[in-house]
């Protein structure tokens with residue numbers, strides 16, 4: 001896993017990325033990079049295009065134009081399947097299987113065949129331990145609490161030790177203790193395994209926990225920077241205040257442009 005990060009390439013590189021859904025252009029000519037081995041937060045209000053961008057990164061979004069390279073390959077390339085883990089907002093965990101059975105099921109899809117049985121067993125055991133569900137490994141997923149349930153989805157994404165983890169609002173609905181524990185896990189994955197994490201949230205205080213931020217609004221990227229640099233640049237105390245400052249700045253620039261036409 002460390003090789004890609006060590007080579008110093010961007011984990012994700014977008015240039016002129018545009019995505020159309022239905023009749024609407026949802027992402028407009030995006031250009032950004034996501035560095036390897038770090039946590040990049042994708043933040044912005046509901047409906048700004050975060051999930052669409054994540055779907056495009058993992059290759060499940062149709063009608064994307066421009067360039068989008070993921071771990072050095074075009075997004076959605078077959079070889080990325082085991083290198084990218086993805087947790088959606090609507091996780092696909094089977095409630096009538098135990099935690100371990102769920103993981104075994106997905107591990108068998110990812111790494112099939114009898115010869116891989118031992119490796120699969122190790123990956124499953126490790127993924128369950130990573131999300132701190134070892135004590136619940138034999139519980140039916142349907143009997144778990146909301147927080148435990150979302151950690152099963154995360155464990156599925158961790159199978160096979162992916163180099164890039166794309167997590168769509170992983171902490172939504174979790175209590176503060178679980179949120180903190182999950183963020184600690186995200187940091188450990190980046191620091192100890194060199195994983196790259198792209199994590200969306202519309203909770204601005206989570207921004208402070210990221211190494212870098214992509215701030216989005218209405219399908220555009222308002223800023224691509226570190227939390228510190230954003231606060232310094234805008235003279236704001238918090239990332240939330242910095243975001244609001246950038247929104248106002250963009251609105252003023254837009255009005256000026258319109259007037260000069």
Ligand SMILES: Nc1ncnc2c1ncn2[C@@H]1O[C@H](COP(=O)(O)OP(=O)(O)OP(=O)(O)O)[C@@H](O)[C@H]1O
Nearest residue numbers: 021022024026045046047048049050051052053202
């Ligand atoms: N299937 C679709 N057809 C047309 N437009 C869509 C479709 N799905 C989403 N959209 C639109 O695309 C825009 C971006 O949606 P997206 O789900 O990416 O936003 P988001 O930032 O992830 O929102 P949230 O934080 O609420 O999940 C929204 O305006 C939404 O209405």
